[in-house]
Structure formats: C-alpha cells, structure tokens
Amino acid sequence: MTSIFDDIRNAFRLRNALNQLILINVIVFVVLLLLRVILRISTHSDDVFETILDYIAMPANPSVLLTRPWTIFTYFFTHREFFHIIFNMLNLYWFGMIIREYLGDKKLVSLYLLGGLAGGIFFVLFYNLIPYYQTRAIFATMIGASASVLAVTVAAATLLPNYTFNLLFIGPVKIKFIAAFFVLLSISGAIGDNAGGNLAHLGGALIGFIFIKQLQRGKDLGRPIHAVGDFFQNLFKPRVPMKVTYKNQSRTTSVFSSSPGGEPSQTEIDIILDKISRSGYESLSKDEKQKLFRASQKKD
Template identity: 65%
Template sequence: MSILQDIKDTFRQPNNTLKQLILINVIVFVVLIVLRLLLTFTAGPGAYNLIMSFIELHSSPMVFITRPWTIITYFFTHQGFLHIIFNMLNLYWFGQLIREYLGDKKLLSLYVLGGIAGGLLYLLTYNFIPYFEDRAANSVMIGASASVLAIVVAAATLLPNYTFNLLLIGPVRIKYIALFLVLLSMSGAVGDNAGGNIAHLGGALIGWLFIKQLQRGNDMGRPLHAIFNFFGGLFSRKPKLKVTHRTSAYSTRTNGSATTTVGKPSQKEIDLILDKISSSGYESLSKEEKQKLFQASQKE
C-alpha cells in the first residue's frame, strides 16, 4: 500500500483525530523541508521566507490584520526536528488520555483553542507590555507547543494521579509533568524564546479552564463543533434518506440483579464521574461508570 493511500485512510477513518493532527503536522513539516531546499537552490532564500510569512504568526498587529489565518496555521508549523518530535510525542501520550476519556471532539477542541489562546496571548504581551516593545516589530512564532500544552494540562487536570513511566526516572504522576512544563515555560518567558513560552502559558491556561468548565457542565468547544460541522457538511456527500430506529442501552446492577437502562447517561452522571476521576483517579471507577463515560464520549 502506498504512503498516499495510508494518508487517505487516516483521514477517512472516523474517530481518528489524534492521528490526523499528528499527520497534518508531519506533512506540513516535510513539505516545508522540500520547499526550503528547492527554493534556496533556485529562487533564493527570500522566496522561502515569503512563503513562511503567510504561515507564521507575526507579532505586529498590522501584519496580523492582513493575515488573520496565521492564528491557526502557526500551530501546525515546525522547522526543527527536535521541536516537532517533542511536540508530537507529548501530543500522542497526553492526547491518548483525552481521547480515551473525553472523546475525539474534546481533543480537537483543546488543540485548536489552546493554539488560538497561545497566539492571542503572544500578540497581547508583545504589543502592550513595554518589556517586549523592541521585539514586537520583527517577532514571529510557529509551533504546536501551545496546543500541546493545553492538552497536557487538561489531561493532568482531569487525571492528576495518572502515572507515566519515564525513562531513567520511573513512574511519575502526570500532574507533576504538567507542572514542570508550565514552570519551564514561565522561566523562559523572559529569554530568547519569550514569545513561544508566553504562548505555552496561554495554552496551559485554556487546558485547565476547559476541564474545569467541563466538570461544571459547560463545553468551551461547542462553538468550534458548530463551525466544524458546518464546513464538514459542505464537503461531505449527503446520504440517501433512510429511516432507522436504534436503541442504546447500558447495564446497571440493583440489589444483586441486573437491569437494563435505556438511553444516554445524563450530564449530571458524567459530571459526577469526572469529579470522581479528578479526586480518586480513573482506576477508582466501577465497571458501570467506565461504560457510561465511554458511551458519553462516543455519542458526543
């Protein structure tokens, strides 16, 4: 099977957001490597820099107004191998947790909202804080770090006691991993990559807010879902009219006997389950609670 067919299959498969996000980042990275090589040897480095100016996020408000789409394109763009490897590994590890417990739509919402929040905080600080005044005219930013840190912090907020086995260190709770990454970004907010680290903090804030609001029954990603559904409907084929009836059921146990309850778990039930995960970890859930959480994520 060809690479092109593998790519097509990845985007055709439903509930495959995590692989799709990683693949988009990798494709953009590879395309930019090829373009940089070709343009440098033919038209010169200026041609490549011109293309990048329409992808990277510029700190100047006047430039940003003429290229507003860069608030999105910048967090799908990388140029260094270590940069993209570090981001994609964290996206995969922590994205798996968000995808498993909250579903693909929540994962996509966190990625996009984290990137937008990071970009906006970058623009605001570079234009309204005097310390950055000298840098604002020529600063640009790329990278998915703000989006990824939003997912990292969200996972740590939802499952603080979940552990990863780190090489040479052993088991570490993810709340400490997230805290380390946030402190690292704070320490770098006055360094050479100040803009990038400030964007990381914007993503981290969104990750924390997203889960806290979700636990209160508010989905910050709902407006994004409406936008995605609208544009998705424009490019999808409309199926033939077909009337079907399907009943969803999950089992519960009362007084030692099994009964069947029909319907989707209520938001109140999901909120209670999320609160239990936050306080005691996913392992503390009963089989029925895990099934309800799984059903809610599949039907979002």
C-alpha cells in the same frame, strides 16, 4: 510511494483525531522542508522561503496580523526544526491518548485548536501591552504547536493528575508533575530568546486547565468548534434519499438503561453523581464519564 499515500488516506478515513493532528503537522513540516531545499538550490538563498514562512507564521504586530488573519491558525501546524516537531508530536501522542481515551476525538481537537488560539492571543497581548516586550513586537513572529500541545498536556494532568508515566532513566512519574515542569519551564523562558513562544505556551496551559474544569461542571468550551466542524462535515456529506416506513409495534422503555451513544436516564446520572461524591471524579469508568458529559451537553 503509493502505500504511503494509502496510509495517509486510511488515517483520515479511520477518523482517529490524534493520528490526524500528528499527520497534518508532519505533512506541513515535510512540505516546508522540501520547499526550502528546492528554493535554496534554485535561488542560492533562503529569502524566498523566509517570505513564504512569514505568511503562515503568526506576527505579534497587530497591523500585520490584520492583513494575515489566517496565521492565528496556520502557526500551530507549522514547524521548521526537526527536534521541535519531534518533541511536540511525542508529547501530543502521549498526552493526547489520555484525552482521546477518556473524552473522545472531538474534545481532543477542541483542546488542540483552543490551545493554539489562546497561545496566539497571549503572544499578541503580551508583546503589545507589556513594555518589556513592546520593542520586539514589530518584527516578532511565532510558529509551532507547543501552545496546543501544552493545552492537551495540562488538560490531561487536570483530568487525571495521578496518572503515571514511566520515564526513561527516572521511572514512574505522575503526569501532574510533568505538566507542572513544562509550565515552569515556559515561565522561566518568558524572558529568554524564545520569549514569545513561551508566553504562548502559558496561554495554552491556561486554556487546558480551564477546559477540563468547565467540562467537569457540565460546560463544554469546545461546543462552538464542534458546531463549525459539524457544519462543514454536513455540507460536504452526500445526501441519502429519505425513505419513510410505518411500523406498529409496542415499545418498552426502562429508566435504568440507555441506548449506546444515546442520552442516559436520570437514574443513571444520579448514580454517577453519588459515586463522584463518594469516591471522586477519577473513580468513574470511561463509560460513566461519557454518560455524564452527554447529559451535561443536553442541559446546555
């Protein structure tokens, strides 16, 4: 048991955003599962558990949502069924690896959170503005990370549409077709028993597409999320006493190089832009993409 807690601590200490998102979902699922079993044994009923779940599931009724504003965040870390969380976490792992490799941890977290928020907004708007859904809005609630996961999936397919997965029994398939299949599946389910969940999926898919398109234009939609995250990180970070030293040394700067993690030079950016015009965005290396994004963030 000690080794399990050590593994959890190490996962957060290593700052792998993909592993952390998956781990948070799994921890919430396990806690709810144990809680349900304990309450069922002790009360011989699921009523208490259902009441608890209502306070972390997102309601479609705006008047109820106003009394539980936190649910617009808690719902997309919450799962009740085993196959629901397995399916979502597998997709998050496969497509999240692409986002993390090419765009980094912060972009992955931004996509996950924005996808969940967009899914929640779609859920509330459709259930309260479209007559077909309005009769269900009073009691409808939603849980699950599907909107967030589909945001990551569509974002990966938008960034690298010809990236290929080898699917069991099928073989190599480009991820743009996999993402399109999930979107069509959600559209077809918008009139089924899980209509609210499928509407949320579409909100996540839309934000995933918009996020990458805006990022390629130099605008990071996740910047407000980064700012909030940095604020809380700096708030709890221990302060190190400042030590001032003075050195006299000559500095040589080359317009053709940039320090690791620093701002790329204008010459580098021009070379990268020329490469995009000749061969397209997908021809860039991971390092070139990161330099382009750093430069675009500086301009904002």
